[in-house]
Amino acid sequence: xxxxxxxxxxxVITDIRIDTPDIKTFRVVSPEGKKLFEHRPxxxxxxxxxxxxxxxxxxxxxPTNTEYMEFSIKKCGCLTTWLHQAEVGQNVTVRGPxxxxxxxxxxxxxKDLLFxxxxxxxxxxxxxxxxxxxxxxxxxxxxxxxxxxxxxxxLDYQEIINEWSTDAGVNVHLTIDREQEGWDGHVGFVPTYVxxxxxxxxxxxxxxxxxxxxxxxxxxxxELGFNREQVYTTLELRMKCGVGKCGRCNVxxxxxxxxxxxxxxxxxxxxxxxx
Amino acid sequence: MRxxxxxxxxxxxxxxxxxxxxxxxxDGKNGIASFKLxxxxxxxxxxxxxxxxxKDFFFPQTENLMEFKSQGKNIEIIDxxxxxxxxxxFGVRACDVKSFEILDRVFLSEPVDTYYASRREKGVIVSLAxxxxxxxxxxxxxxIDPASPEGDITAWKTETDLYLKANTExxxxxxxxxxxLTEEGCEQAVEEQKxxxxxxxDKLPLKDLKTDKFGVGKTQEYFNSPAWDxxxxxxxxxxxxxxxxxxxxxxxxxxxxxxxGVKRFRCWDSCMYSDFTLMAHGxxxxxxxxxxxQRFMHKLVYYPDNNDGMFSCVGCGRxxxxxxxxxxxxxxxxxxxxxxxx
Amino acid sequence: MQKITRDxxxxxxxxxxxxxxxxRVLGWKKGEFSYDLTxxxxxxxxxxxxxxxxxxxxxxxxxxxxxxxxKKGDGKVLVFLKPCxxxxxxxxxxxxxxxxxxxYAVGIPCDGMIDISALKAVVGDGIVAVNTxxxxxxxxxxxxxxxxxxxxxVLLERCKNCKSKKIVAYDELIGENGEVIDNNRFDEVAKLExxxxxxxxxxxxxxxxxxxxxxxxxxVCPACTCEKCVFGNPNSGVENKAASNxxxxxxxxxxxxxxxxxxxxxxxxxxxxxxxxxxxxxxNRKFIKDINEFYGEYQAGEExxxxxxxxxxxxxxxxxxxxxxxxxE
Numbered sequence: 001x002x003x004x005x006x007x008x009x010x011x012v013i014t015d016i017r018i019d020t021p022d023i024k025t026f027r028v029v030s031p032e033g034k035k036l037f038e039h040r041p042x043x044x045x046x047x048x049x050x051x052x053x054x055x056x057x058x059x060x061x062x063p064t065n066t067e068y069m070e071f072s073i074k075k076c077g078c079l080t081t082w083l084h085q086a087e088v089g090q091n092v093t094v095r096g097p098x099x100x101x102x103x104x105x106x107x108x109x110x111k112d113l114l115f116x117x118x119x120x121x122x123x124x125x126x127x128x129x130x131x132x133x134x135x136x137x138x139x140x141x142x143x144x145x146x147x148x149x150x151x152x153x154x155l156d157y158q159e160i161i162n163e164w165s166t167d168a169g170v171n172v173h174l175t176i177d178r179e180q181e182g183w184d185g186h187v188g189f190v191p192t193y194v195x196x197x198x199x200x201x202x203x204x205x206x207x208x209x210x211x212x213x214x215x216x217x218x219x220x221x222x223e224l225g226f227n228r229e230q231v232y233t234t235l236e237l238r239m240k241c242g243v244g245k246c247g248r249c250n251v252x253x254x255x256x257x258x259x260x261x262x263x264x265x266x267x268x269x270x271x272x273x274x275x
Numbered sequence: 276m277r278x279x280x281x282x283x284x285x286x287x288x289x290x291x292x293x294x295x296x297x298x299x300x301x302d303g304k305n306g307i308a309s310f311k312l313x314x315x316x317x318x319x320x321x322x323x324x325x326x327x328x329x330k331d332f333f334f335p336q337t338e339n340l341m342e343f344k345s346q347g348k349n350i351e352i353i354d355x356x357x358x359x360x361x362x363x364x365f366g367v368r369a370c371d372v373k374s375f376e377i378l379d380r381v382f383l384s385e386p387v388d389t390y391y392a393s394r395r396e397k398g399v400i401v402s403l404a405x406x407x408x409x410x411x412x413x414x415x416x417x418x419i420d421p422a423s424p425e426g427d428i429t430a431w432k433t434e435t436d437l438y439l440k441a442n443t444e445x446x447x448x449x450x451x452x453x454x455x456l457t458e459e460g461c462e463q464a465v466e467e468q469k470x471x472x473x474x475x476x477d478k479l480p481l482k483d484l485k486t487d488k489f490g491v492g493k494t495q496e497y498f499n500s501p502a503w504d505x506x507x508x509x510x511x512x513x514x515x516x517x518x519x520x521x522x523x524x525x526x527x528x529x530x531x532x533x534x535x536g537v538k539r540f541r542c543w544d545s546c547m548y549s550d551f552t553l554m555a556h557g558x559x560x561x562x563x564x565x566x567x568x569q570r571f572m573h574k575l576v577y578y579p580d581n582n583d584g585m586f587s588c589v590g591c592g593r594x595x596x597x598x599x600x601x602x603x604x605x606x607x608x609x610x611x612x613x614x615x616x617x
Numbered sequence: 618m619q620k621i622t623r624d625x626x627x628x629x630x631x632x633x634x635x636x637x638x639x640x641r642v643l644g645w646k647k648g649e650f651s652y653d654l655t656x657x658x659x660x661x662x663x664x665x666x667x668x669x670x671x672x673x674x675x676x677x678x679x680x681x682x683x684x685x686x687x688k689k690g691d692g693k694v695l696v697f698l699k700p701c702x703x704x705x706x707x708x709x710x711x712x713x714x715x716x717x718x719x720x721y722a723v724g725i726p727c728d729g730m731i732d733i734s735a736l737k738a739v740v741g742d743g744i745v746a747v748n749t750x751x752x753x754x755x756x757x758x759x760x761x762x763x764x765x766x767x768x769x770x771v772l773l774e775r776c777k778n779c780k781s782k783k784i785v786a787y788d789e790l791i792g793e794n795g796e797v798i799d800n801n802r803f804d805e806v807a808k809l810e811x812x813x814x815x816x817x818x819x820x821x822x823x824x825x826x827x828x829x830x831x832x833x834x835x836x837v838c839p840a841c842t843c844e845k846c847v848f849g850n851p852n853s854g855v856e857n858k859a860a861s862n863x864x865x866x867x868x869x870x871x872x873x874x875x876x877x878x879x880x881x882x883x884x885x886x887x888x889x890x891x892x893x894x895x896x897x898x899x900x901n902r903k904f905i906k907d908i909n910e911f912y913g914e915y916q917a918g919e920e921x922x923x924x925x926x927x928x929x930x931x932x933x934x935x936x937x938x939x940x941x942x943x944x945x946e
Contacts, residue, residue: 005386006528006541007341010352050343050350051530051537077555078852091350093343238554240528245381245388246544247525248552250573251559252494253580272498275559305894306738307827323742326893327829336829407760409742410650478759480649480745509656509682511836515892518829545831550851596733599833599890600677601653 005243008048008093009036014068016088020153023120024084025060025072028094036094039063041104041128042234042262045096046242047071049086053079056239056257059097060123062130072123072155098242099261102128102206102232111204112140116217118190118209119148122155124234124261125208133167142167143199147175147190151183173197191216194224201225207233218265228265235261235268235275251275277439277450278460284437287456288313288365294452295361295399298332300325310364319366323409324591328521329371330378332364333394336518336543340390340528343537353536356389359397363449366403369424370414370591374521375400376425377589380582381524390541399445402426405472411592413481413605419589422472431465438465481590481605488612489575491584497576498568502610507567509600514545516603517570519593525551546570571607620751621725621792623671626697629723629791630669631662633695639721640692643682645675651747652733656682658694671697673749676730676773678886680705681839687719694720699727700795701775703786704882704918705839710786711921712880714842724787726795729768729776734894736771740764774898775885778802785919797916802883803906805899825870827893834870834887834897840877847872874900879908879927882918911935 015027028047030036039045039059048054055077061070075084083092102108113132117125132139144164148154154174165172175186175193186193190213201224207214214233221231237249237256244258252271254260268275279287291297292313300320301311308322310329342353375395382391402424405412414421423429427446431438438460441447450457476482489497517523527544530537544551546569552559560566578587594603626644633639642665646657652674659665679696683706686694698706703724710717731754737744743759754766769777780802782795809817835841835848847853848869883905887897908915912926912934926934 002387002389004354004356004389006388006390007354008352010350050345050539051532053530054528080555087348090348091345093350093352236554237559238552240526240544243386245524246527247546247573248544250569250577252498252572253577270495272494274565303827306734307894309827407742410744410759411742475759505657508658511833513833513836513890514829514831515833515890518831519892543829548832550849553851595649595653597892599837601648601655603653605649606655 005095006241008046008054008095011036011047011092011094013086013088013090013092016086019072019155019157020148022075023072023123023153023155024075025070025156026083026086026092027061027068027070028092029068031091035066035068037097039069039097039127040101041131042099042102042124043097044099044124044242044257044261045069045071045094046098046239047079047083048093049079049082050093052082053077054093054240055079056098056236056242058124058127058234058261060126062127062134064131064134072120072126074120096242098257100259102262104128104131108132108204109138110140112200112202113142114199114203114205115142115144115146116190116194116205116207116209117144117146118213119153120155121207121209121213122146123208125206126156128206129164133164133170136167136169140169141203142170143173143197143203144170145173145175145190145194145197147177147188147193149177150180151176189213189216191220195220199224201227201230203230205231207231228269231265232262233265233268235263237275276460276462276465277453277457278436278464279439279453279457280436281432283456284319285315287437287453288317288319289315290453290456291363291365291449294449295363297363297365299365313365323405323407323412324368324371324593326593326597327519328374328591328593329364329367330374330521330524332362332398333375333391334378334382334524334526334543338390338541340539340541343539344535345537356393359393361397361399363399363401365401366430367400367424367426368403368405368591369419369421370412370589371521372400372402372424372426373414373417373419373589374591377522377578377582377585377587378524380585399428399449400426401428401430401439401446401449404429404431404468406432406468408472408475408479409592410480411595412479413484413590413592415476415479415482416484416486416590417586417588421476422469431468433464433468436460436464440465484590484605484608485612486575486586486608489608490579490586491576492580493576494572494580497611498572500611503564503568506602506607506610507564510547510563510567510602511599512547512549512563512566513599514543514547515597515599516594517545517547518543519597521589521591521593522574522587523570546573571604574604575608620728621671623669625791626671626723626725627662627665627669630659630665630695633721633723634662638693639695641686642669642695643679643686644669644697645671645677650744652731652736652744658686671725673729673731673747673754673768674733675699676889678702678705678837678839678884680709680884681837681842683715683720684709684842687715693718696720696722697725698722698784698787699725700781700784701727701779701882701884703784704781704916705884706786706918707921708880708882708918709839709842711918711923712842722787724784724790724794726782726784726792727776729772729779731768731771732773732776732889735773736766739766739771773885773889774896775883775889780883780916786921803902805896806902806906809899809903824895827895828870829893830869831892833890833892835873837886837890838873838877839882839884839886840880841873870897870900874904877901878904879915879925880917881905882916907940911940 011028017025057071060072235256239249239257240246242257244255249256297313298310299313302320308320308325344351382388405421427443429440441450525544574587630642642659645654646668647670740756746757748755756764781797881901
């Protein structure tokens, strides 16, 4: 019988990393120990524990990783709470990849890139950052501004410190909301920090984080001279099918699961304000 | 063109039933007509249309998608799809036939929904011209001709006879299998009926309803219209309009714990429901106004945007007849479109 | 009984609006045809003159709308209450569902509302105009000219079995108040009670199998005013949607009937709006009949603040075991 997109593949959790008090990163492979399917940076997959729920998550590992895929998941609803209690060896079901990727092979090529993320918003950017680091010579300078409530809430902290920060031509700017013992880095909100850093508006920017962060970062970037055609973001709405048929994740005539999740700001401007 | 005397209709149905499951509209209690499996003794309804639309045949209210068995950390995925049987739906009206095309564009676009596709493949549609359209009918607004419905076979019912004409290969095959019972019919009776229907269409109260003001690229024009407030102000937030609508196709996927495993099923969902877009951390459509607006914007603007201008309404009039507060797409079109649409 | 006209209601609304006693009016707005009225809030008398309708299709019970409408802004809202609506009005007040001070209620006599599907069942499709002359409904149709129908034959079920012409809640009345009337509304229930358990199960199986789970019965019901319905709880596994098995529809309707037992005034809105014409009122009426028989006559909404038998223990109460046994008979 023909392949049915709603019928998932079986996956096995082979590693669970505790990233922050409420975010864990799950490594998933097929029962044979292989990568479940290929994806492009920014794409998502539906992960499910049958009987508990199924939900869309960003694939946070880079497509260049040939062994496994990872999902960084914040504890927030039924399914995510269940997953946070799961142990290595737990089976899950996965289907995908869904959605459009970041234009890493055309628009981004040759450009200076600015990634701005807040909290768990780093998750969807991790795959594209690592993809760009992998093909480092295709892109210009890379700046990453990342902030969270506290040091403990910074996702992928070890990877950021040990790998991203040590790359040539990659500048990482971390910030936390409030002063904290043992933190000698920047303190302050992401949008303010972006303005303080004062980037040249010749970059392509990618934003992901809470709506309030996006709103004020956009204002800041606009003051710095960025056009909305230079800024990308990724959306998240309730999804059930993942393929633009169940009808709920639309913003105007666009389905976030199929036409998104990656949108350029000027594309979003043309859509009704309902996200 | 073939014809058979209405007095021999049962023989025709019996012959079709030998080849495939046959469904015909049947009168139920309290004026509710619905498609039922034909068997000896079942009488076809004279009702203009069934309360529930014919979409049920391809997109049923609930259907099982797959099953899972879990033991400890292990999960087993069980594909429960089975080969579908051939079936014939007799007496589908022009509006509902058109709705299949609207549903096709959703379910048969890549990636194809195999549950829907397998039913579409096995179903033969025998449409029936509408001799007596109701005051709630406005299919003409959407370019549908109730005198010449599409479908694999088109049927016309006169006082005495049923005329049948095949439109597709599937239809020809079925019609050929009935040759023993039918005889060659002349076009004249059918042409006569077409003319009568056309004359009635010009008398219907909604005959002048136009779609000109809607369609591709109209999002900005209507999304922030102040009219939505009043239009939606007394919407109960029930799912009646959605569920009786032949073109509404939103669905939910849910898990049911059977005790020995998990059944994952799909069921109709409604954008009118508050939990349709509810996420663990918020809702993108918090008010009934937003949910109400979504339903009509989808039918009149978003769907046309994505489907070469085709509207996601066939003017069957079910929502006009069934909405508990009598709010419906016609009132929305007339209010948003202004006087000229009245 | 004197016929209440649309003009009389507009005149009353006009006076109340201009005196400043109310600043808006809940009313029925004219539709595309002669029978598809939509509940609307009017704020302007000119608009009312153009669009307000009161006729044989003004069936919608506005009491439940008050729970939302009274929370919107200042000033009073004018509501017209037919006798059966007034029972819902009182019941909602008993349950503290809206602020009485925000409402000006005008009681209006009612001689029964027409059930459009019953009318269509008699005259067929193609209705272009409906006019009622006391007891005769004149229907102009596309196909058969003018047809005359006896109004009593095409009334809503709740009107055929009208329980009361008495308006039990109002600030003022238009016309004269009526009385609680003898009725046969429990006859159908009695028929069901006479069936064997299997027959009864088959009856409900057949009726409820048509349910499309649109929730209109719940959403229109004046007794269903929970902020969050148990069937709207995403963690319940049964929220809002279709059933995962054939038993679930019964579960929905039976649980709903239990939940409104003792509070249902028998206003009949559930059956009026059901798109599949399921006689849902029979479930509620069974409870009402049982309550009457077990604890003495009780009419929910007859007076504000009355203690319903199911929540009011008295020493004379029937022993639960006895109720169970009688239910089994």
